[in-house]
Amino acid sequence: MGSRPGGGYYCDHSPRGVLWKALDLARQVRALPAEIQMVCPEIENFPHAAMGKTAHGTSVESAWYLAQSDCNSLSYALVCSGHEDASFYGSQLSVLEKWAPFFERYLRENEGTTPGGFDPVMGREHLKRPARDKGTPMGWAEPSVLSSYGFATLGLAMCPDGVSPCGAVLGAEAARGLTEAEARHLLSGAVILDGQALHAIRLIRENLPRVMTNPKDEKARNQLQIAATMAGWAFTIAQVGLAHAMAHTLGILYNVPHGAACGIVLPAVMRFNVDFAADKLALAAQAMGVNIAEMDARTAALSAADAVEKLMKAAGHPMRLRDVNVPEEGLDMAAFHAICDTAALFNARPVGDPGEIAALYKAVY
Numbered sequence: 001m002g003s004r005p006g007g008g009y010y011c012d013h014s015p016r017g018v019l020w021k022a023l024d025l026a027r028q029v030r031a032l033p034a035e036i037q038m039v040c041p042e043i044e045n046f047p048h049a050a051m052g053k054t055a056h057g058t059s060v061e062s063a064w065y066l067a068q069s070d071c072n073s074l075s076y077a078l079v080c081s082g083h084e085d086a087s088f089y090g091s092q093l094s095v096l097e098k099w100a101p102f103f104e105r106y107l108r109e110n111e112g113t114t115p116g117g118f119d120p121v122m123g124r125e126h127l128k129r130p131a132r133d134k135g136t137p138m139g140w141a142e143p144s145v146l147s148s149y150g151f152a153t154l155g156l157a158m159c160p161d162g163v164s165p166c167g168a169v170l171g172a173e174a175a176r177g178l179t180e181a182e183a184r185h186l187l188s189g190a191v192i193l194d195g196q197a198l199h200a201i202r203l204i205r206e207n208l209p210r211v212m213t214n215p216k217d218e219k220a221r222n223q224l225q226i227a228a229t230m231a232g233w234a235f236t237i238a239q240v241g242l243a244h245a246m247a248h249t250l251g252i253l254y255n256v257p258h259g260a261a262c263g264i265v266l267p268a269v270m271r272f273n274v275d276f277a278a279d280k281l282a283l284a285a286q287a288m289g290v291n292i293a294e295m296d297a298r299t300a301a302l303s304a305a306d307a308v309e310k311l312m313k314a315a316g317h318p319m320r321l322r323d324v325n326v327p328e329e330g331l332d333m334a335a336f337h338a339i340c341d342t343a344a345l346f347n348a349r350p351v352g353d354p355g356e357i358a359a360l361y362k363a364v365y
């Protein structure tokens with residue numbers, strides 16, 4: 001038995017499209033039952049229009065499907081426009097004929113191998129989601145999901161699913177389709193945007209004190225804007241955690257500016273998380289300029305919280321909730337609100353008891 005997967009790539013004027021189709025084919029092939037022996041992708045031209053592909057483009061496309069998609073044969077829909085005369089098809093076929101021995105050898109030498117590389121994550125539920133808000137569910141991925149496949153144009157090898165990846169590319173749209181278990185699993189390892197987050201920390205450490213000393217230092221302000229953008233880029237993927245849940249609540253209940261509230265609770269939350277994110281907090285300590293070479297991971301992680309406090313003091317940041325007019329008697333109720341904030345779901349250390357949050361609020365009161 002055989003399968004003839006397809007994917008809708010009709011014109012080689014936008015070469016990235018062939019990467020998308022190769023990955024989509026690969027996903028289809030991975031879902032096939034074991035008894036399917038022959039996998040023969042359709043390599044097609046747009047019906048009823050002039051030929052959208054050159055012979056060379058078609059040959060490169062063929063190689064991609066053999067390499068990336070686990071296909072073991074090739075099929076072509078060449079004569080489907082009627083706009084070209086027979087000699088045109090003859091020249092197409094003669095080029096493919098020249099490539100044929102290469103295709104055959106390639107298949108022989110790669111028999112039994114599996115495509116690996118970065119997995120552009122797409123949640124299992126993703127295809128059941130509506131293409132637009134309030135739309136009907138449809139069985140096609142949104143183009144915005146496919147845009148993560150553009151990583152392949154950077155030369156990163158792409159893996160069609162989680163079977164043999166060396167890492168994951170997780171776009172915000174893809175994250176919408178993940179179950180919580182899938183999201184937790186993915187985010188438990190290294191995240192490619194950790195680098196953005198860590199560099200944002202470095203830029204803030206260097207430039208925040210400068211701006212506080214001289215608010216007219218445009219270069220330092222610009223660096224802070226870059227830091228804010230990089231940090232935002234990273235937490236679109238990794239999400240924010242308990243510090244934000246606690247800060248959102250104080251903002252709504254007591255009009256505390258979000259940045260100030262985040263800052264006040266952050267060192268306490270970092271310490272609260274220490275046994276669940278020691279490695280990453282140690283990296284944060286390093287980005288804050290702490291020499292962690294002689295420290296164990298836990299000590300290094302705790303030193304990150306100390307370094308954040310030190311920077312806040314240097315920048316004249318309020319250090320306690322009493323400084324920003326939060327009433328002490330409101331803290332227990334604020335904890336109940338904070339535990340219901342979605343950011344709390346993404347905290348490194350699972351939070352199940354509002355009493356723990358109340359204790360954190362009180363520690364920084």
Ligand SMILES: [Zn+2]
Nearest residue numbers: 240244247258
């Ligand atoms: Zn926030």
